[in-house]
Amino acid sequence: MRNISILVFLLILTESxxxxxxxxxxxxxxxxxxxxxxxxxTKIDGKLTVQFETGYDVDKYLKILTSANTEKKIPIxxxxxxxxxxxxxxxxxxxxxxxxxxxxxxxxxxxxxxxLFLKRLTNDSAKLQLFELFKPRTKSSDGTDQYDxxxxxxxxxxxxxxxxRGNIFFPNFDDKMSKIVSDCPLLAEKIKQKANGYTxxxxxxxxxxxxxxxxxxxxxxxxx
Numbered sequence: 001m002r003n004i005s006i007l008v009f010l011l012i013l014t015e016s017x018x019x020x021x022x023x024x025x026x027x028x029x030x031x032x033x034x035x036x037x038x039x040x041x042t043k044i045d046g047k048l049t050v051q052f053e054t055g056y057d058v059d060k061y062l063k064i065l066t067s068a069n070t071e072k073k074i075p076i077x078x079x080x081x082x083x084x085x086x087x088x089x090x091x092x093x094x095x096x097x098x099x100x101x102x103x104x105x106x107x108x109x110x111x112x113x114x115x116l117f118l119k120r121l122t123n124d125s126a127k128l129q130l131f132e133l134f135k136p137r138t139k140s141s142d143g144t145d146q147y148d149x150x151x152x153x154x155x156x157x158x159x160x161x162x163x164x165r166g167n168i169f170f171p172n173f174d175d176k177m178s179k180i181v182s183d184c185p186l187l188a189e190k191i192k193q194k195a196n197g198y199t200x201x202x203x204x205x206x207x208x209x210x211x212x213x214x215x216x217x218x219x220x221x222x223x224x
Contacts, residue, residue, distance in 0.1 A: 032047060038079060039080045060075065062076060088120045094161060118150060126221045131150045132149055147210070173200055178191040178192040191216065
């Protein structure tokens with residue numbers, strides 16, 4: 001009986017010593033196994049913590065616990081991207097006025113503090129990159145998971161991103177978008193002529209905008 005009690009105690013102790021971890025979004029995770037790639041070429045493996053959506057860390061530092069049990073604190077501006085579960089997350093400057101998050105007023109300040117991590121949906125060689133910003137239902141105003149999309153050219157400023165629902169594209173989507181992809185004449189002409197599947201209005205639902213932009217990005221990246 002005494003041996004059983006000792007065994008139960010050891011099991012409880014083991015469970016209590018386990019590191020608590022979670023991944024709510026690319027900007028709200030705790031102690032998850034990740035790889036950080038820095039702009040100087042350094043790669044760091046360990047348990048990553050990012051708390052940009054919680055209000056606990058508004059100075060835009062990531063924390064990673066390495067296998068040597070050493071915690072490193074890294075400014076987001078030093079990060080090229082991080083990898084989690086074979087997905088890649090890049091720091092991008094976004095307009096937080098259109099993105100409802102807790103403690104937004106503390107987070108949205110000039111320069112570095114309006115940078116968040118977005119998931120890259122296109123491959124590394126894509127000329128026009130598509131990124132996704134995910135907000136879980138627990139933090140959205142209507143209780144549903146929400147997705148916002150951004151694009152940027154592969155050779156542009158690494159923090160640059162264009163909100164696909166923003167004034168870069170609207171109003172006059174057909175004119176603005178056709179100029180953006182003007183080096184792919186066939187695609188640009190489809191957009192300019194408002195061909196089916198290549199046009200969208202500012203008042204269109206977000207899902208329609210997402211669908212059209214994704215189609216254009218895919219076709220542009222195949223353009224020779």
